[in-house]
Structures are given as structure tokens and as C-alpha cells.
Amino acid sequence: MPTIKINSLTSIESNPSNTLLETMEQAGLDPEYNCRDGHCGACRCTLVSGEVEYVGFAMAYTKNNEILPCICRAKTDIELDDIAHQIKKRA
Numbered sequence: 001m002p003t004i005k006i007n008s009l010t011s012i013e014s015n016p017s018n019t020l021l022e023t024m025e026q027a028g029l030d031p032e033y034n035c036r037d038g039h040c041g042a043c044r045c046t047l048v049s050g051e052v053e054y055v056g057f058a059m060a061y062t063k064n065n066e067i068l069p070c071i072c073r074a075k076t077d078i079e080l081d082d083i084a085h086q087i088k089k090r091a
């Protein structure tokens, strides 16, 4: 399974059938999002290395090196930066 490195700090295993946003959530992170559908751009982050595939249509503006994790899956090991997230509080 591809590895996702986040903000040069955290590494998680990607689940190939989930989007990057879902994968981060399952790993206990709480990344910023709003629409979960490629419209709002709230989840936008920088793809430092690796390849992703889009499973939805990106309506929000992204620069060349930016992706929308809510509608992407990891194709290879990837490195993401500028992800606004918190560690979920465990009940």
C-alpha cells in the first residue's frame, strides 16, 4: 500500500479504495474540509512528490502542484504539504 507523508511529520498507509481525505480521517487526523466533492477548495494542499488519481471532478481552483484530497487517491507513495489538520480527540 502506498505511504502518505503529511507535512513532513506524519506517515500513514493509504487505503487504495479510499480518497486521501478519508484515509487521513481513518488514520486519526482531522483535516480541514467542507464539501468533500471538489467544489470548495477547503481541503486543498500541495503535492510534493508522487502521483495521485482523481476520482471526481475538480471544480475548485488548484495550482500545478496542488491537489484536492477529497477527490484523490494515492497511485504511488506520496508526500503532501500544507495540510491543515488536528489530531482527533479520542473520546
Ligand code: FES
Pocket (backbone or CB within 6 Å): 032, 033, 034, 035, 036, 037, 038, 039, 040, 041, 042, 043, 044, 060, 068, 069, 070, 071
Ligand atoms: S472539501 Fe471541498 S474541495 Fe475538497
